[in-house]
Amino acid sequence: xxxxxxxxxxxxxxxxxxxxxxxxxxxxxxxxxxxxxxxxxxxxxxxxxxxxxxxxxxxxxxxxxxxxxxxxxxxxxxxxxxxxxxxxxxxxxxxxxxxxxxxxxxxxxxxxxxxxxxxxxxxxxxxxxxxxxxxxxxxxxxxxxxxxxxxxxxxxxxxxxxxxxxxxxxxxxxxxxxxxxxxxxxxxxxxxxxxxxxxxxxxxxxxxxxxxxxxxxxxxxxxxxxxxxxxxxxxxxxxxxx
Amino acid sequence: xxxxxxxxxxxxxxxxxxxxxxxxxxxxxxxxxxxxxxxxxxxxxxxxxxxxxxxxxxxxxxxxxxxxxxxxxxxxxxxxxxxxxxxxxxxxxxxxxxxxxxxxxxxxxxxxxxxxxxxxxxxxxxxxxxxxxxxxxxxxxxxxxxxxxxxxxxxxxxxxxxxxxxxxxxxxxxxxxxxxxxxxxxxxxxxxxxxxxxxxxxxxxxxxxxxxxxxxxxxxxxxxxxxxxxxxxxxxxxxxxx
DNA sequence: TTCAGCCCGATTGTATACAAAATGGATTGG
DNA sequence: CCAATCCATTTTGTATACAATCGGGCTGAA
Numbered sequence: 163x164x165x166x167x168x169x170x171x172x173x174x175x176x177x178x179x180x181x182x183x184x185x186x187x188x189x190x191x192x193x194x195x196x197x198x199x200x201x202x203x204x205x206x207x208x209x210x211x212x213x214x215x216x217x218x219x220x221x222x223x224x225x226x227x228x229x230x231x232x233x234x235x236x237x238x239x240x241x242x243x244x245x246x247x248x249x250x251x252x253x254x255x256x257x258x259x260x261x262x263x264x265x266x267x268x269x270x271x272x273x274x275x276x277x278x279x280x281x282x283x284x285x286x287x288x289x290x291x292x293x294x295x296x297x298x299x300x301x302x303x304x305x306x307x308x309x310x311x312x313x314x315x316x317x318x319x320x321x322x323x324x325x326x327x328x329x330x331x332x333x334x335x336x337x338x339x340x341x342x343x344x345x346x347x348x349x350x351x352x353x354x355x356x357x358x359x360x361x362x363x364x365x366x367x368x369x370x371x372x373x374x375x376x377x378x379x380x381x382x383x384x385x386x387x388x389x390x391x392x393x394x395x396x397x398x399x400x401x402x403x404x
Numbered sequence: 405x406x407x408x409x410x411x412x413x414x415x416x417x418x419x420x421x422x423x424x425x426x427x428x429x430x431x432x433x434x435x436x437x438x439x440x441x442x443x444x445x446x447x448x449x450x451x452x453x454x455x456x457x458x459x460x461x462x463x464x465x466x467x468x469x470x471x472x473x474x475x476x477x478x479x480x481x482x483x484x485x486x487x488x489x490x491x492x493x494x495x496x497x498x499x500x501x502x503x504x505x506x507x508x509x510x511x512x513x514x515x516x517x518x519x520x521x522x523x524x525x526x527x528x529x530x531x532x533x534x535x536x537x538x539x540x541x542x543x544x545x546x547x548x549x550x551x552x553x554x555x556x557x558x559x560x561x562x563x564x565x566x567x568x569x570x571x572x573x574x575x576x577x578x579x580x581x582x583x584x585x586x587x588x589x590x591x592x593x594x595x596x597x598x599x600x601x602x603x604x605x606x607x608x609x610x611x612x613x614x615x616x617x618x619x620x621x622x623x624x625x626x627x628x629x630x631x632x633x634x635x636x637x638x639x640x641x642x643x644x645x646x
Numbered sequence: 647t648t649c650a651g652c653c654c655g656a657t658t659g660t661a662t663a664c665a666a667a668a669t670g671g672a673t674t675g676g
Numbered sequence: 677c678c679a680a681t682c683c684a685t686t687t688t689g690t691a692t693a694c695a696a697t698c699g700g701g702c703t704g705a706a
Contacts (some may be wrong), residue, residue, distance in 0.1 A: 181472065182468060182472045182482070182689085184484075184689070184690085185484075186689095186690090210656090210657070210658095211657075211658070212656095212657075212658095220690085220691090221690060221691045221692070222658090222691085222692090223689085223690055223691065223692090224689095224690070224691095226424060226658090226659095227472065230423065230424045230469065230472060230473070231472070231476060234473060234476045234477075235476075240424070242426075242427075242658085242659090242697095243657080243658060243659075243696080243697050243698060244657085244658080244697095244698075244699090245657070245658065258563075258565040258566050258567075259566060261565070261567075262565065262566040262567045262570075265507065265508065265511040265567060266507065266508075269507040321500075323500040323503070323504065324500050324501060324504040324574065324577075325500075325503075325504045325507060328504075328570050332566065335566075424659085426659065426660085428659090428660090452686090452687070452688095453687075453688070454686095454687075454688095462660085462661090463660060463661045463662070464661085464662090464688090465659085465660055465661065465662090466659090466660070466661095468688090468689095484667095484688085484689090485666080485667050485668060485687085485688060485689075486667095486668070486669090486687085486688080487687070487688065
């Protein structure tokens with residue numbers, strides 16, 4: 163059966179409305195967003211406006227527009243007179259993000275169980291297969307991305323509402339958390355819990371689906387090596403001087 | 405007892421980080437936001453950049469920055485080459501917003517019941533009294549705002565996490581919904597359901613609090629006159645030409 | 647050597663100038 | 677009288693210029 167949806171790792175604002183009314187700024191947003199999700203831009207990386215402008219052949223105006231949007235989505239932070247940096251979520255942020263995800267995804271799972279159909283399930287099984295394949299090949303980043311896509315695809319069963327949008331943002335931030343605190347092999351939803359969840363969804367058992375999702379998210383969170391990093395992104399200079 | 409928090413109607417992004425790294429842009433955001441919440445700027449109103457610039461004595465650069473942020477928060481929509489307009493949520497939007505609120509606020513209520521203390525409860529009772537007073541005096545707008553503040557204050561018991569931020573955004577959008585579809589007297593949480601909810605919270609009964617909150621939001625939603633407006637904001641010219 | 651203070655380069659913040667697009671009205675033809 | 681078209685005006689989109697600020701390195705003295 164042909165899949166009739168493709169779930170790229172979607173930026174939170176991708177559909178929310180043009181960034182500054184500009185398609186070009188949105189493309190820049192998109193490029194930076196993807197780079198962060200792929201960990202080509204690691205947490206803490208500085209994003210210099212003029213450099214970005216040169217890369218994308220655009221003026222700082224558009225770059226700033228994109229950076230602002232990324233800041234609102236908690237992908238980068240903008241510090242006044244200092245510039246934009248890829249966000250480095252603290253442990254507290256990570257807790258908050260996963261707590262929020264549990265609330266939102268449990269509710270969406272319940273709802274999705276009521277609404278789903280065979281085609282949707284097939285789509286999700288396809289994503290699952292892709293994810294497994296990526297894991298088997300050791301393509302960790304791709305697996306993480308596909309894992310996120312799975313969660314978003316479940317949400318999208320309920321339509322593109324506010325909760326789904328919000329979840330997109332939380333999933334993006336989760337990628338940053340995993341980039342910072344994720345252990346090499348685990349943390350990529352590798353427990354085949356997605357499969358069990360999908361079974362519950364297919365059976366239309368919303369309660370079970372919600373419970374499995376909650377547990378799944380707990381597992382991901384617990385697999386993080388949260389102690390291994392200091393809470394705040396460290397600026398060596400500040401630390402040594404203070 | 406002195407209240408130690410003041411809950412102005414907070415903009416979703418107010419704390420999330422400087423808008424474009426600029427305090428001035430944030431002030432503009434704030435002014436427009438407040439005007440929309442107060443219904444001084446009605447849904448559909450056009451926001452011309454240069455006009456705003458003149459009003460705030462700022463260049464279009466800063467105005468655009470603020471408008472972009474407002475767009476990301478669904479307070480205004482930006483249409484390419486046409487400009488920014490105060491959002492006019494459709495009936496579908498309204499459903500989505502209140503569904504999301506039920507999910508988020510039920511969870512936050514449960515959590516708040518575990519964390520709350522006497523001081524917080526006193527704060528909330530204060531807000532409740534203000535709201536009642538405003539209603540008694542017939543100050544409808546103020547009552548609506550205070551009602552929103554109440555909901556946010558409950559969320560804030562759980563801290564300023566992602567869910568609370570998200571709720572801020574939903575409450576803002578609810579104000580727009582009420583502006584469009586609210587009936588004169590009702591819709592302002594006037595049922596004293598806040599008081600009952602607060603009792604549950606004080607008793608530490610999270611389940612009851614969550615249930616009361618859900619029902620309360622259902623009531624607000626049902627009190628809207630959702631049929632009385634066309635779904636999409638109408639542009640007369642387009643309608644007549646097409 | 648080490649620290650304080652100062653200066654300069656790099657980078658961000660803001661305003662403005664110019665280009666592109668849409669809107670609304672006038673004009674022309676039916 | 678109406679409709680369609682064209683043009684001027686308004687408004688947005690983008691680039692660029694200039695100002696403000698920050699950080700790093702240099703200098704100089706203790």
